[in-house]
Amino acid sequence: MPDSLGPRLKVGVVVPSTNTSAQPELDAMRPDGVTNHTGRMIIDDDSMVDQPGFEHVMHGIRESTHPAIRGVVSCDPGCVIIGVSPESYWEGTESHARVLGSMREAAGGRPVTMSPDALDAALAVLEARRIAVITPYPPVGDDPVSRFFTGSGYDLLGVQGLGAPSPLQISHVSETGLRDAVKEIDGADVEAIVQVGTNVAMARLAAAAEFWLGKPVVSNNVALYWHALRQNGITDRVRGFGSLLAEH
CATH class of the missing domain: 3.40.50.1860 (Rossmann fold)
Structure with missing residues (x-):
């Protein structure tokens, strides 16, 4: 039997523990029959104003991302959104496929959506x-x-x-x-x-x-949620968040 509240799709979402914007925004975009399930990467609210500080934040994200993914996939979502940007860009385009592959592995082979x-x-x-x-x-x-x-x-x-x-x-x-x-x-x-x-x-x-x-x-x-929905067969047009989700 399908999930009673999310019969169309359950979306796993992982975000840093400092993030208070992604969860409410993604919930506001939810089509009927789709549910979001959020896990958190435990990081400190460290300074990012210089490179050592930014690197320390990045280290915290790298260390906590896979545990957060494993924590959310136990509810058996159909896909996982990685709701953090710096890890997606810090090592450059040449490393993205490797990073994405490691996220998919942690997600048990489920589809994974990252910002790039x-x-x-x-x-x-x-x-x-x-x-x-x-x-x-x-x-x-x-x-x-x-x-x-x-x-x-x-x-x-x-x-x-x-x-x-x-x-x-x-x-x-x-x-x-x-x-x-x-x-x-x-x-x-x-x-x-x-x-x-x-x-x-x-x-x-x-x-x-x-x-x-x-x-x-x-x-x-919006781009993350749109991509996750469309990649998993949810084509609902959701208005109020721009042309991407309303028209494509």
């Missing part, structure tokens, strides 16, 4: 190659994100870091701050604006920004 694959698929359906990127990080975190997108063949026209000093502080960025970042990074040649960082609460703001700008604005959490 989700954003790449989203930009493909949106037919955008000339992009600008908003990150939550100080410059030490912006650099690997920039290298990843350029290494993936995108024409990166700008990067706007929000400068959050620690993982927890990422969730404190206001909608006003996000609005200002969108305005700052936009330009006539930009085909799409991409926001990375799963602790940035930008799902609804991105939808509003699309209305202002007349171009795609892709929230990291």
Whole structure:
């Protein structure tokens, strides 16, 4: 018999323990008959303002990701979303297949969605190659994100870091701050604006920004959830979070 509340799909989600944005945003996007089940990577709210500090945060994420995945798959989800961005970009495009493979192994072979694959698929359906990127990080975190997108063949026209000093502080960025970042990074040649960082609460703001700008604005959490749903046969159009989930 299928799960009584999630007969169509159970989605496992793993996020850092400091992340307070991904779980409520993904729950708000849930189609009927789909349930989300969140596990947490236990990390400290350490400073990210310099490279040693950022590396220490990354070490905590690496050490805790696989245990968090194993903790969530015991409820037998149909797929797993890895709701953390830095691990996806820090080692570059050449290491992504290896990282993704290790996540799938920890998930018992289940489909796994990570930010690079989700954003790449989203930009493909949106037919955008000339992009600008908003990150939550100080410059030490912006650099690997920039290298990843350029290494993936995108024409990166700008990067706007929000400068959050620690993982927890990422969730404190206001909608006003996000609005200002969108305005700052936009330009006539930009085909799409991409926001990375799963602790940035930008799902609804991105939808509003699309209305202002007349171009795609892709929230990291929306792209992750859209990709997981579509890869697992859920084609419902969900409105209120931008054109990606409403039209594709």
